[in-house]
Amino acid sequence: MFVGIDIGTFETKGVLVDETGAVLAEARRRHEISTPAPGRVEHDPETVWWGDLVHVADALMRHPRAGEVAGIGVSAIGPCVVAADEDLRPLRPAILYGVDTRASAQIETLTRRLGEDEILRRSGNTLTSQSAGPKIAWIKDEEPDVWRAARWFMTSQSWLVAKLTGEVVIDHGTAGYFHPLYDFRRGRWDVAGCEDFIEERRLPRIAWGDRIAGAVTPAAAAETGLPEGVPVVVGTTDSPAEAVGSGVVGSGDLMAMYGSSGYFIRVGETPAAADGLWAAPFVFEGTYVLAAGTSTAGTATRWLADLLALTDQADDVTFARLLELADASEPGARGVLALPHFAGERTPFQDPLSRAAIVGVGLEHTRADVARAVLEGVGHSIAEAILTFRRAGQELSRVVAIGGATKNPHIVGTVSAVTGLRQEVADTAGAAYGDAFLAALGVGAVDRPSDVGRWVGTRAAVEPDRQGRDVLQRDHEDFVELYRSLAPLQHRRTR
Incomplete structure (x- = not known):
């Protein structure tokens, strides 16, 4: 045991x-x-x-x-x-x-x-x-x-x-x-x-x-x-424990962790540095990673649920209410766009002074549009971090998604729509499961890191949605431009 x-x-x-x-x-x-x-x-x-x-x-x-x-x-x-x-x-x-x-x-x-x-x-x-x-x-x-x-x-x-x-x-x-x-x-x-x-x-x-x-x-x-x-x-x-616990140990594998914040690890066999990404050794000797991270993911959904008075003592009820509300809108949130930088942003902007913004709101918009916009905004934030790997010439042979926010189709779906990547959702108990595997490896109960493939399965897959892809990709271009346009003002107001 x-x-x-x-x-x-x-x-x-x-x-x-x-x-x-x-x-x-x-x-x-x-x-x-x-x-x-x-x-x-x-x-x-x-x-x-x-x-x-x-x-x-x-x-x-x-x-x-x-x-x-x-x-x-x-x-x-x-x-x-x-x-x-x-x-x-x-x-x-x-x-x-x-x-x-x-x-x-x-x-x-x-x-x-x-x-x-x-x-x-x-x-x-x-x-x-x-x-x-x-x-x-x-x-x-x-x-x-x-x-x-x-x-x-x-x-x-x-x-x-x-x-x-x-x-x-x-x-x-x-x-x-x-x-x-x-x-x-x-x-x-x-x-x-x-x-x-x-x-x-x-x-x-x-x-x-x-x-x-x-x-x-x-x-x-x-x-x-x-x-x-x-x-x-x-x-x-x-x-890294999450990566191991989700079976991400092979060269070219990418772990996309949808937690309170977002974190992304691509495994490789040689040390490499790339602009906008963090380079570090991985868990096992002779392995390395390039990593990225966003500052808010699940924390933004909690903030949104509280703001819209959807919070229940049971988290599953809270987020079911939030999804039901966002479902009443449509891809692109009817023109409302959110920048979810509630605690600054990490990859690729590395801007601790950036702050959240919701733009494009008119009298015709509803709570559902705002809810959808913030959830999609989290997806845009994560997609931009993942696209940084591609810009750095890092091949992504396999994307494995983990974390609580993988249950949110508006976040995960936006990421696949913007990046064009298929995501496997791992059937895993998370970082603690990776820790248990490392313990088994450390005492010799399993032979090699790749043996984790016998422990971990897949419970779902997220494919790029053709119907919403065009609008979400256009929104993503506006998302990046929104950050760049607001950054000077945000810096003056938060220093």
Whole structure:
């Protein structure tokens, strides 16, 4: 038996899986983000991450076969920054991934200091809100007492694995987002030019995500109910774990994750950098990814449901109401167009100051048109991110869609209509399922990454809709022009 636990932006999920890939037990726990100031998004590691892990692990360990657990995998949102002391106590709330845009000044400073070409050579990326290095610099600049007291600067799953095993380790894939502190092609830390805010000894050791980090300690076993001494793999962030859990491990495969935000991973066999995309190692030795991300997807639908007074205590009722309302409109939302940049935007614009807009509304329009426009706007945002791969010359041999928003035909359908791509919707339990597979691989219960194909199936496929394709492709051109036209005004109003 294998345990996988994934901490997401708004929910933690765990699964208990046998050696054939069958899920025998699941457990979930909801949580919230903290937004203490504009551009700042945080979690409390102890109450959210560890508290959720304890809750979910305890629930899974009530299964009759829990005593057969042979390996554990953990993933979490990232790249986050956790400043912790020698005893792994967090010294401040964790700074989340690219949705947290607080380090804009540090990005500018480091880019001037090192030079964009050197950063790109070293990291395979330029600096953006997705970069963890500038966030460490922000702590040094804005909270010097915390910075001085910190023994470790870690990420989410590395902190959780350390809590479970006592081993401070980070996977290559997540270390690859600590730009400009990681040498992408040599696969090691390189803090040259950044010594004023980080020393290599304060960063975790680096290993591949499917390798064993250590074993569950007696203290962690007592707190979580997980068996003492069971191996724990190094793990990775939620998105690569989602890719593994959806069977995206082959060269040319693209994972399209429709979650609270959008995230997209294309797997390859050689390190490559491309303008507008993030380059990083993947989970397994000798594999690499180019990745993209949007800032809002499912969070926009939640905002929309609240705005239109559709919210019910049961999420499935809320979103059924939203879909029913949007169905009353038509493709193109009768001329209403939405830019869903509620928290800025990542790929391809990399613009933390962009904000949402709804245009083209007249007295003739209804709540249904607004609902349809926002859902299609999320689809346009995701489509633009996926098109960035194509512009970079990256072949997409297979597209696998996962996440809660795959149940929304107006979002997923817009993406296929605009890109012309067929999407397979994976039948998977998500990142936690990928974690369980990594645990099985780490202890030798499966032989190779491609064996995940025996675990994962497909529950649906989304084809480009000929009827709505023309109008949605025209709308997409206007979508990009809308962003570019509004950007100067948005920047003045949000600085």
